[in-house]
Amino acid sequence: MSIELNLKKIKKVVPQDIKLIAVSKTKPISDIQKAYSLGQLDFGENKVQELIKKAETLPKNIRWHMIGHLQRNKVKSILPIVYMIHSVDSIRLFEEINNRAQNLKKKIKVLIQIDISQDQTKFGFSFDHIESIFKSNELERFHHVSIDGLMGMASFTEEKRIIKKEFLSLRKLYNKYKKKYSFKYLSMGMSGDYKIAIKCNSNMIRLGSNIFGSRNY
Ligand SMILES: *Cc1c(COP(=O)(O)O)cnc(C)c1O
Numbered sequence: 001m002s003i004e005l006n007l008k009k010i011k012k013v014v015p016q017d018i019k020l021i022a023v024s025k026t027k028p029i030s031d032i033q034k035a036y037s038l039g040q041l042d043f044g045e046n047k048v049q050e051l052i053k054k055a056e057t058l059p060k061n062i063r064w065h066m067i068g069h070l071q072r073n074k075v076k077s078i079l080p081i082v083y084m085i086h087s088v089d090s091i092r093l094f095e096e097i098n099n100r101a102q103n104l105k106k107k108i109k110v111l112i113q114i115d116i117s118q119d120q121t122k123f124g125f126s127f128d129h130i131e132s133i134f135k136s137n138e139l140e141r142f143h144h145v146s147i148d149g150l151m152g153m154a155s156f157t158e159e160k161r162i163i164k165k166e167f168l169s170l171r172k173l174y175n176k177y178k179k180k181y182s183f184k185y186l187s188m189g190m191s192g193d194y195k196i197a198i199k200c201n202s203n204m205i206r207l208g209s210n211i212f213g214s215r216n217y
Contacts, residue, residue, distance in 0.1 A: 003034040006211050014205065018198060019185065021065050023208030025050065026215045029057055035211065036062065044086075044206050048074040055081045067151075067206055069123045072096040084109040086151045086187055086206075089123045091133070094142050101144035109146045111187050114173065116152040116166040124152065127173065134177050149185030149204070150174050154193055163193050167200035 007022070014020060023044040024032050032043060032054065041061060045051035046068025055064055063083035070078070070087055075096045078085075088094055088110045101108045115124035125133070133139060139147065152170040154163040167188050174186045189197025189205035197205060209215060 001213075003031055003212060004038060006213075007035055007038055007040060010207065010210060014194075014198070017203065019204040021067070021187075021204065021206040022211050023067065023190075023206050024054070024212060025068070025208065027212045029054060031212050032058060032062075042083075044208070048078050052077060052081060065206075076100050079104060079106065079108060082108070084111065084148065086111045087113045087123065089113045089115075089125060091138070094139065094145060098142040098144045107144050107146050109148045111149050111151040111185060112147060114150055114152045114170055116170050116188075117155040118157075118162070119155050122153055127169070130173070134180070139181075147181050147183070149183040149187060151185075151187040151204075153190070154188070154197075156192075160196060163196050164200060167193075167197055167202070171200050 019042065021042045021044040022035050022040050025046045036059065042063045042065060044065040044067040045054065051064055051066060064081055065084050065086055066078060066082050067086045070085060070093060072093055079100050085097065085108065088097065097108055097110065112130065113124035114130060115122050115126055150170060150173065154166045157163065170188055171186060174183060177183065185204045186202050187204035187206065188202040191207050191210035194205045194207060
């Protein structure tokens with residue numbers, strides 16, 4: 001199936017008020033151009049070098065989302081280009097983003113990644129850690145970071161019951177602190193589980209293989 005048809009099909013079933021990030025990691029420029037020609041402007045990448053290279057070539061009105069684990073020494077190079085960082089998973093990373101953004105006189109949109117899954121491979125704050133941070137107000141000193149919401153990845157499992165439970169745990173945290181931090185986005189749901197995520201009130205989904213086909217690493 002073509003990228004154009006995939007995207008059209010997805011847009012038909014996904015409500016308009018849900019932000020769709022097209023995850024283009026490992027995919028060529030030409031694939032991004034196809035989605036772009038249909039009006040898709042939000043693209044997700046998980047490697048800094050790849051994101052920078054693609055951004056150099058592609059139209060400037062594309063909004064680049066950094067969705068993968070971000071190393072602090074890469075923050076400086078990505079800040080001038082990135083629209084939103086979905087994967088802030090430590091206070092030290094917050095600090096680095098804030099300091100570099102201050103130098104650029106910018107305010108950077110971020111999501112805080114929460115480790116909601118049973119898998120050992122995922123990054124993110126634990127629920128206990130982030131709750132103690134939220135209660136302590138220690139994020140308030142990061143004036144150059146706009147905390148736009150929370151992001152989580154569910155376990156890789158066929159068991160919908162587990163996925164749903166994980167999404168609901170993130171929704172609960174989101175709702176608890178939504179007012180205090182003026183959250184806008186609850187980013188959860190990938191190709192395999194976005195329908196469950198939407199039922200759990202996700203308003204930002206990140207789809208790769210559903211749009212661009214499976215990836216060969
Ligand atoms: C790769 C990736 C996605 C997209 O995965 P698909 O299963 O191809 O839709 C979404 N979110 C993150 C954080 C990713 O790394």
